[in-house]
Amino acid sequence: MTSTQIGDVDTQALTDEVIRSFDGTPDTRTQTILTALVHHLHAFVRDIEPSLAEWESAIEFLTAVGQKCDPVRQEFVLLSDVLGVSMLVETINDQHAPGATDSTVLGPFHMTESPTRHLGDTIDEVGNPNHLLVTGTVRNTNGDLLPHATVDVWQCNEEGFYDVQQPDIQPAGNGRGLFTTDELGRFWFRTVTPSHYPIPTDGPVGTLLDATHRHPYRPAHIHFIAHADQHRPLTTHIFVPGSPYLDSDAVFAVKGSLIGDLGTADAGHAAQFGVGVGSPIATVDLVLAPTPSGSADVL
Known part of the structure; x- marks a missing residue:
């Protein structure tokens, strides 16, 4: 002691x-x-x-973290992520949502509004010919499908960059979409298969990783936030199976339950969803817990 x-x-x-x-x-x-x-x-x-010099270094580091933040870059979220605090908060809060899909970190790139899209749209505005079809449902812990739920989606491209990282290359909103489930609680869209990628290392968090000889990489994934009336919002990922760094995510966000399964599109999928035969298909089931009685939805 x-x-x-x-x-x-x-x-x-x-x-x-x-x-x-x-x-x-x-x-x-x-x-x-x-x-x-x-x-x-x-x-x-x-x-x-700590020595006075160490205390001053700590203050300077936190000051630099704040100075690195801007409307599309949240260095404090990144710091929380690499220290495992973000995942600890998510894990603690998962206790209050038994039976729901496991949550995971928001990440530092949900800093811009996703464009509203129609079911079946592509979120790839660059025109890549190689499609990934994502189909999914939103339901509650009783198994009831939730019509008119919103599903916010964002991801990096095939080279591992988000739109906000390449404003001269990717159109704003590329890799992002806000969808509303149909009468049966279903959603579907086309995209590209994301890549694994390094978190930003050009700021103080990168300096921290370098000082501790830690790598900055995250396995490939797609982000989701699902909302439905009278249900707790869900923030989660679907990780691409077989991606590098599934066992050493820089922000500790991988849970086995969130590693997806990829199928393959047949002629029926091609006709219904506008993807090529043989294209990969990711199936997503987002399960929301009810809002505690007497509580408002937390947005």
């Missing part, structure tokens, strides 16, 4: 004084969070006993 006594100074008295300063906080949840934060943060400082 870390000692709270340093020379003649009892550092616990300082911690207690800071915690007491929150006694008048009107919102009890805010008070709980701040109290726990100070308790654990002070314990961390006692544990590592």
